[in-house]
Amino acid sequence: MRISRILMRKGSGVITVRASATVRSLLATLDEWNIGAVVVLDENGALAGIASERDIVRRLHSGGALVLDGPISGIMTPIVHTCSPNDPIEGLRETMTEHRIRHLPVLDDGQLVGIISIGDVVKSAIDELVTEREHLVQYIQH
Numbered sequence: 001m002r003i004s005r006i007l008m009r010k011g012s013g014v015i016t017v018r019a020s021a022t023v024r025s026l027l028a029t030l031d032e033w034n035i036g037a038v039v040v041l042d043e044n045g046a047l048a049g050i051a052s053e054r055d056i057v058r059r060l061h062s063g064g065a066l067v068l069d070g071p072i073s074g075i076m077t078p079i080v081h082t083c084s085p086n087d088p089i090e091g092l093r094e095t096m097t098e099h100r101i102r103h104l105p106v107l108d109d110g111q112l113v114g115i116i117s118i119g120d121v122v123k124s125a126i127d128e129l130v131t132e133r134e135h136l137v138q139y140i141q142h
Contacts, residue, residue: 049076
């Protein structure tokens with residue numbers, strides 16, 4: 001299965017924030033959308049990083065409450081692993097596990113077209129197993 005199939009099911013909407021926005025506004029966005037991470041864009045709209053709840057907690061621990069009024073660029077993860085809609089999900093599972101990544105932006109010719117979470121990957125694996133099981137049961141019964 002390819003990443004594009006997951007995006008067809010879940011949609012391609014991606015919540016983004018600007019790197020210059022405050023961490024406090026990032027918290028509001030995460031709460032409003034009930035999500036754990038957002039893609040961070042620079043002032044030109046290009047991918048600048050990703051910011052997650054984990055990034056916020058770690059920076060709060062080391063920098064205290066002053067971090068909240070600072071820019072998202074100060075707490076985000078600037079080196080972002082990405083994938084393409086044509087990438088196989090199996091490779092994505094390995095990348096997410098090896099690098100301990102929970103969210104991967106999906107880029108198509110440099111354009112942001114979606115985001116895949118570890119939950120999406122797990123759901124696709126379960127769906128594949130259910131489908132395989134159904135085929136095996138049908139094969140055995142006939």
